[in-house]
Amino acid sequence: xxxxxxxxxxxxxxxxxxxxxxxxxxxxxxxxxxxxxxxxxxxxxxxxxxxxxxxxxxxxxxxxxxxxxxxxxxxxxxxxxxxxxxxxxxxxxxxxxxxxxxxxxxxxxxxxxxxxxxxxxxxxxxxxxxxxxxxxxxxxxxxxxxxxxxxxxxxxxxxxxxxxxxxxxxxxxxxxxxxxxxxxxxxxxxxxxxxxxxxxxxxxxxxxxxxxxxxxxxxxxxxxxxxxxxxxxxxxxxxxxxxxxxxxxxxxxx
Numbered sequence: 001x002x003x004x005x006x007x008x009x010x011x012x013x014x015x016x017x018x019x020x021x022x023x024x025x026x027x028x029x030x031x032x033x034x035x036x037x038x039x040x041x042x043x044x045x046x047x048x049x050x051x052x053x054x055x056x057x058x059x060x061x062x063x064x065x066x067x068x069x070x071x072x073x074x075x076x077x078x079x080x081x082x083x084x085x086x087x088x089x090x091x092x093x094x095x096x097x098x099x100x101x102x103x104x105x106x107x108x109x110x111x112x113x114x115x116x117x118x119x120x121x122x123x124x125x126x127x128x129x130x131x132x133x134x135x136x137x138x139x140x141x142x143x144x145x146x147x148x149x150x151x152x153x154x155x156x157x158x159x160x161x162x163x164x165x166x167x168x169x170x171x172x173x174x175x176x177x178x179x180x181x182x183x184x185x186x187x188x189x190x191x192x193x194x195x196x197x198x199x200x201x202x203x204x205x206x207x208x209x210x211x212x213x214x215x216x217x218x219x220x221x222x223x224x225x226x227x228x229x230x231x232x233x234x235x236x237x238x239x240x241x242x243x244x245x246x247x248x249x250x251x252x253x254x
Contacts, residue, residue, distance in 0.1 A: 062121065062123045062124040064139065065246065066245070066246060067243065067246065068243070068246070069093060069241075070093045070242040071239070072091070072092045072094075072238055073092065073236075073237040073240040073242075074092075075088070075236075075237070076088050076205070076232065079230050079231075080227065086104075087104075088102055088103065089104075089240075090204070091240065097198060097209075098201040099121050100119075100120050101119050101120070101242065101244070102118040102120060102204075103118065114131035115131075116129050119244065120203070122201060123141070124140065124141060125140055126139040128244055128246075128249055130249075134250070135248050135249040137246065137249035138251070138252040150220060150231070154186065154188075154212045154213075155186070156212060157212045159179055161178050161179065162175060162177055163177070164176075167189065169191070169232070170235075170236060172191040172193050173191060173193055174189035174190055174191045174219070175189070175215075176188070177190060184223050186222055187219075187220070188213065188219070189217070189218050189232075190216065190218065191216050191218055192215040196236060196238050197216070199216075205220060205233075206220055218232065219231070219233065
């Protein structure tokens with residue numbers, strides 16, 4: 001049940017960009033494909049993974065705002081038992097607690113000639129690609145990014161057990177919650193202290209409005225017989241500004 005939670009996240013970031021030679025080739029292939037799609041509107045001989053990530057048959061009905069402004073962020077570190085790791089930054093907006101914007105480390109994505117932002121709401125996900133000479137965006141229903149939504153794997157409040165254990169993460173006292181069944185174990189560390197980021201929709205951390213956790217989840221751990229993984233907050237930025245002007249991005253209507 002739990003062993004597939006971390007690997008799709010790593011795979012997703014390999015698709016949009018990452019740092020090794022193989023990953024750089026994937027990034028270049030993705031950029032080339034987007035360019036062909038935008039100019040020619042057709043390309044039937046492309047990699048299956050990229051086709052699935054940009055499946056034009058599944059469109060979002062949610063209307064984008066003209067501008068999205070984010071002013072705070074956290075850095076998350078994903079890891080799996082086979083040394084798979086990925087670090088992302090999540091941006092939060094004080095104007096809307098149910099929107100989160102996800103990106104890779106800015107230096108890594110910038111080194112490969114572009115920036116990729118993933119704007120995620122409870123209903124849709126939109127990829128914004130800022131590449132040399134072009135700005136493109138693609139919206140799709142949120143179910144296409146369901147692999148990133150750990151909130152769907154979190155049990156109800158009555159099934160979570162508060163163990164009484166407390167540990168400090170980045171200076172915040174966090175309480176341990178645990179759930180166990182035949183498939184494995186989920187452990188969550190949650191702080192109820194006044195947290196500097198007022199975000200309730202953080203699907204990567206298992207958080208959603210009216211969800212199972214009261215407070216901000218600082219760490220999730222997943223363990224099965226054959227695999228394990230974790231996602232945790234490793235940095236908090238209280239003054240981190242990002243603005244996305246959606247009109248500057250051409251829609252990829254393929």
